[in-house]
Amino acid sequence: VRGGADDPLVSHRREVTVVFIDLRGFTAFAETAEPEEVMGVLREYHARMGALVLASEGTLERFTGDGMMIFFNDPVIVPDAVERAVRMTVAMRDGVDELAARWRKRGHELHAGLGIAQGYATIGAIGFEGRLDYGAIGTVTNLAFRLCAEAATGQILISQGVYAAAGALIDAE
Numbered sequence: 001v002r003g004g005a006d007d008p009l010v011s012h013r014r015e016v017t018v019v020f021i022d023l024r025g026f027t028a029f030a031e032t033a034e035p036e037e038v039m040g041v042l043r044e045y046h047a048r049m050g051a052l053v054l055a056s057e058g059t060l061e062r063f064t065g066d067g068m069m070i071f072f073n074d075p076v077i078v079p080d081a082v083e084r085a086v087r088m089t090v091a092m093r094d095g096v097d098e099l100a101a102r103w104r105k106r107g108h109e110l111h112a113g114l115g116i117a118q119g120y121a122t123i124g125a126i127g128f129e130g131r132l133d134y135g136a137i138g139t140v141t142n143l144a145f146r147l148c149a150e151a152a153t154g155q156i157l158i159s160q161g162v163y164a165a166a167g168a169l170i171d172a173e
Helices: 026-032 035-056 081-105 139-150 160-169
Strands: 012-024 059-064 067-072 111-128 131-137 156-158
Touching: 012 026, 012 081, 012 139, 026 035, 035 059, 035 067, 035 081, 059 131, 067 081, 067 139, 081 111, 081 156, 081 160, 111 139, 111 160, 131 139, 139 156, 156 160
Parallel strands: 111 156
Antiparallel strands: 012 067, 012 111, 059 067, 111 131
16 A cells, blocks of 8 residues: 555544444354344444445445444544544444334334543554455554443443543533
8 A cells, every 4th residue: 555644544543533333133143143133233333324424424344244343533634523523423323223113113122332442553454465354453443342241231331531521512421
């Protein structure tokens, strides 16, 4: 990968805010539901969450089936990365709640858990010739993932850094 100083694929380090979202109950659902139903639920979910990512100017790093990793402040630099991440994450939780009401009518119990962390990540092209992805790696991504994994149904867990930076945006326990 070649590029100038402004090429986002060149390896660099930047402070980012990372969000993970994961559907609870999806693995069991995917093993028992018809393939068309599984993929239909994923399409609904990805469409709703993807629209929120785009509207918030986040970077969708990857899909992990029913999970997603999004980060803010690279390659699009934003002065309010934490605020955007928090607002988007709340909208994601609410969006999944709306979708879950529809899915429940079809006999599926699916809900979201979410995590947000802020810190420095190494960012750039990851992969090999023929298949390069744009990604962020580091402690901040691991922390956001772990917070998401520990979140209860409908819960958003945040790091101390996010709590400190978000100020009045957050009503936390």
